[in-house]
Amino acid sequence: MKSFLKIQAKLIALIVILASCQSKPQEEKLKPLVKHVILIGSDGFGAYAFLKAKVPNLRKLMEEGSYSLNARAVLPSSSAVNWASMIMGSGPELHGYTEWGSKTPELPSRIIGKGDIYPTIFSLIDAQSPEAKKGVSYTWGGIGYLFEKGMVDLDFNGPTDEETKDRALEFMVNEKPALTFIHFTHPDNEGHEIGHDTPEYYEAVEKIDDLVGEIVKTLEAHDLLNDTAIIFTSDHGGIGKGHGGKTLLEVEIPWIIYGKNLSAKGKLNSSVVTYDTAATIAHLLGLETPDFWRGQPVMEVFNEPEM
Incomplete structure (x- = not known):
């Protein structure tokens, strides 16, 4: 009996030792949800524009995808600070771009x-998927100071939104990039020159909608839409002929995400801030985000609603 108890004790001890020696299961590596992401940014496109403008192409993305018309810009609600935040996954307190026309950080980047700048989504792709193509096609030249030019395969500053769109589409169709960032300068121009909430402003908004429709149509024609996620958003809204303040008309921006292999949630309940865009793109492409980023993926887009 004593012999049996000794053997039993040794067996139990061996089981405990073997269990403790087993390595902890490694965290499952993120898997890409799509092959391609297109980030479309329209300068000065306030969320309030949806109340009056005719935007059938954007509304279709909203109906078949997920969206928020209560997403928020960071403060100040102006251009460079928000475009930087959108692709840098953090606010101005960390990346340091604090003014509408910032070309270098006024506050030293953390x-x-x-x-040689605060790391953007492009540097994440470059480090984790070095073979992946990526590009930026933009109309406002200020965008050119906000990303790592040496890490992209397309750096095109178009003279018009139409040419910016055309060059981006050529790049997407021919190179099949992981990420393409398209920046349109309208309706910001009309907002400053004529005024927000004017017929001219809404006409410019509707032209942006047409450009979005052309992008979707081209992707579909080249059999790319099934493997692509499209995010449409803006840097800020505006009142009068300006922006940068703390009113909801200046701060609230549209945030729309669409992909045929993504769940269609419709209106989102999540509180979306513009720096969540970079983190959401990283999640779509299966990339790890750095600890110093403050943005979080908008997980409501991916998770099924609780029953």
Whole structure:
């Protein structure tokens, strides 16, 4: 009996030792949800524009995808600070771009990456998927100061939104990039020159909607739409002929995400801030985000609603 108890004790001890020696299961590596992401940004496109403008192409993306018309810009609600936040996954307190026309950080960036600026979504792709193509096609030249030029395969500053769109589409069709960032300068121009909430402003909004429709149509024609996620958003809204203030008309922006292999949630309940865009793109492409980013993926887009 004593012999049996000793053997039993040894067996139990061996089981405990073997269990403790087993390595902890490694965290499952993120898997890409899509092959391609297109980030379309329309300068000065306030969320309030949806109340009066005719935007059938954007509304279709909203109906078949997920959206918020209560997403928020960071403060100040102006251009460079918000475009930087959108692709840098953090606010101005960390990346340091604090003014509408910032070309270099007024506040020293908390982190400096290999591209000599605060790391953007492009540097994440470059580090984790070095073979992946990526590009930026933009109309406002100020965008050119906000990303790592040495890490992209397309750096095109178009003279018009139409040409910016055409060059981006050529790049997408021919190169099949992981990420394409398209920046349109309208309706910001009309907002400053004529005024927000004017017929001219809404006409410019409707032209942006046409450009979005052309992008979707081209992707479909080249059999790319099934593997693509499209995010449409803006940097800020505006009142009168200006922006940068703390009113909802200036701060609230549209945030729309669409993909044929993504769940269609419709109106989102999540509180979306513009720096969540970079983190959401990273999640779509199966990339790990750095600890110093403050943005979070908008997980409501991906998770099924609780029963």
